Amino acid sequence: MPCTGFADGSAFFKGGLKVPYDFSIVVDKFPIFLPAAIETLKITGASLVFGIIVGLIAALGRISKFKLFYYPSTFYVTVIRGTPILLQLFIVYYGLANIIRLDPFPSAVIAFGTHNGAYIAEIFRGAIKSIDIGQTEAARSLGMTRFQAMRRIILPQALKRAVPPLGNQFIIATKDSSLASTIAVRELLLKSQQLGSSTFNTMEYLIIAGIYYLIMTTVLGYFVHRLERRLAISDRAG
């Protein structure tokens, strides 16, 4: 039997070419995605806070002379960067279930936080390493301890240098949070899939989710750029 039309009754041809989508849905249903968008922001935000803390610790571990600090940090970064994020999510949600049964949301935050932490660790490590050794020497020659020199002199400069790659990682994290849909966290992608499959307007609902992601990542990019410019004040020569 030849295919002549769509489920909702509209035909390919009815006196002319008809677009097989109803984009008014995109506009009409846009607001009902707001709670899902907030859920996406919550997962992303929480996993980034988690990731920054873990990342900073791991970065300091990666440059530490103490083997007990260096090796675990290096192991963490190697394992997490070397395995898929979806696998990590499933390990936390399904794999650990025999030991501890976590709800979808905390599972997602732990998995994504751990994942982002590994990348953020490398961003911080690179930024710290990029600061001239003379800065440490000048700080130490004033009598500062290693810790003081790191906290007062090296880290403030390194964090500034880390802003552009961090912004990039934040955008990646926002998009990667969509993987939480696979363990039933009620975020944007899950919402669009659920509505899409129950109404057959799959494309329209996917587009809504896409627009939300685009808004979030664009706004994030804008703020990162502004922050970069503000931090560049001390670099500006007359």
Add this chain to the structure above:
Amino acid sequence: MTGRGEYAVNKRSERKMVEVKGLNMSFGSLEVLRDINLSVAEGEVVVIIGPSGSGKSTLLRCINFLEKSRLGEIYIDGRLVERKEKTINTMRQDVGMVFQHFNLFPHMTVLQNVIEGPTQVKGMSKGEAVQLAESLLAKVGLQDKRDEYPAMLSGGQKQRVAIARALAMQPQVMLFDEPTSALDPELVGEVLGVMKELAREGMTMLVVTHEMGFAREVADRVVFMDDTKIIEEGTPEELFNNPQNERTQAFLSKIF
């Protein structure tokens, strides 16, 4: 043309501010310092000269343990500096260091650079540190630059801020590691001027430099190093006018 005439204020002291005994240092299998013995008395200005790679800068860096020597002892104001993190940190408060490449903290203003040491290391109150910093900035002629960031300054200005930053710790000794080598020629004078002023005030100074005019004019004693060793030392007139060692003669004939 002598260092003693013009700058010989309070330079009779027998108190040894810096004493280096039997210092040996190597980077891997490469020997960079061999059996160095050197002392600097209170108020004395000692200038170390010599060809590149002779070990002058390394010697200076060993004195405040930016490089860890393999063998030998460092005494600051008569006290042996033990090779312990804490002792070294305490010692560094008394030993100011000025670097070839300034190493100012770029994320801090000039004033913040200068008060960083006293407030963070000595626990001085901010008000007191600012007062001290302002007087030091006035001394190096940069009081009007206190709120600028280092990126706004010329090389000569940066180095003068670096000197003020080191002085803010109120050190007993100042080490200068080729302080004018990274400067445009026209900016060398302003830095040397500040250093001369310090010498005149009686600061104990150990200076590695290629500025022979400065050595002649300001030094109480000039030390010539070549190939990891101290070859010869003496007053400027002894060393420059009547060098004893042929290596010293060869070096001086090349630069004059």
